[in-house]
Amino acid sequence: MPIRSDKLSVEAVRQAATMLKCIGHPIRLQIIELLDRAGEQNVTAIYETLKIEQAVASQHLNLMRDKGILASRRDGVNVYYSVDDPRVTQVIDCIHDHCDV
Amino acid sequence: MPIRSDKLSVEAVRQAATMLKCIGHPIRLQIIELLDRAGEQNVTAIYETLKIEQAVASQHLNLMRDKGILASRRDGVNVYYSVDDPRVTQVIDCIHDHCDV
């Protein structure tokens, strides 16, 4: 267990900021939370659960996949998304820890 | 240790997203990291350490203070900033944990 880590490199900061900025959006955060809680889901399940437009869901999902935050796999006609970045999962846990009091 | 918390409320998601978006910026993340490592610092120390414009530093600092991420106290001519949100500190720790490997 690290006490207090060293200064992050400029590159590490840039990467981390990109990730945080990406999940710092209400819809994207809801998507991540859903996938984190309920496991992988297809696009239809996601946009129906969150009551958002299909195109909007698809756009955010693609964005997060491009950033390496989500992974996707196709099964026939469906595309299933899941969280693919351990940092993201941990950050979500932090958020939860400070909410369910 | 919580297993897997319940769904966050819409309001909690909105708040968390605002915070994450705010720290998801290279300069702001560097500022937070500096304050987290070195303790409270005044504006001059911050912009000289990070080699950024004074006005830019001030703008980011004010933004983060408005969002409740940083606290500030004036001592004479200097204004000292420090991290004021435990979630932020924890998130930074998460980032570190996944970097110093």
Add this chain to the structure above:
DNA sequence: TTGACATATTCATATATGCATATACCTTGC
């Protein structure tokens, strides 16, 4: 191949963000 369903992409537009420059404000010592 056609139809139906699931998903992705494109486009236009509105809004937000980031930064630099200049300038204003505040506090202290003289």
Add this chain to the structure above:
DNA sequence: GCAAGGTATATGCATATATGAATATGTCAA
């Protein structure tokens, strides 16, 4: 009060982001 150092604000501009609507693509079954 004035000067100087430290901090904050205002403005303009370039760029990025978010959204909705429309449309395209992909996959499967009949």
